[in-house]
Amino acid sequence: MKKRVEDSQTEQTYLMRPIYLNEYGNLFGGQLMEWIDEIASIVAMRHSEADITTACIDNLNFKEGATVNDVIVLRGKITYVGRTSMEVRVDTYVESRHGIRKVINRAYVVMVAVDEHHHPIPVPGLIVESESEKAEWEGGEKRYALRKERRREGY
16 A cells, blocks of 8 residues: 555644743754654654654754744655655744745654554555655655665664
């Protein structure tokens, strides 16, 4: 069975509050990482229809900050699947009062579907339809190969 990217796509919105700030008045990176892991988990659970575990955060680029009363939007989607793993792209935006979004972070998270004994289990394939989905899939293949090479090197 294969699923489409839209089948598991997820969006979450937060209002920046003082508890989410670092000492400089910007969004605390650890808080953003928690939100990224959470949305990636939801996307992966929806795709696999199984319990999941985070294998790695493959890429995490902080482009800009966010401050109090900013609206933060995280969008997650499957970009690549292996036998038991799923790569989830999570884009984080600051949304203006006019609904215009500006990317402040992009992350790729690898999730693995697991059974009740926490052993990896197969996941559904992915139907890639649009040109952007095909480009993400090809990028996912390259990132998968790089992760595999790093494991061989002991990382």
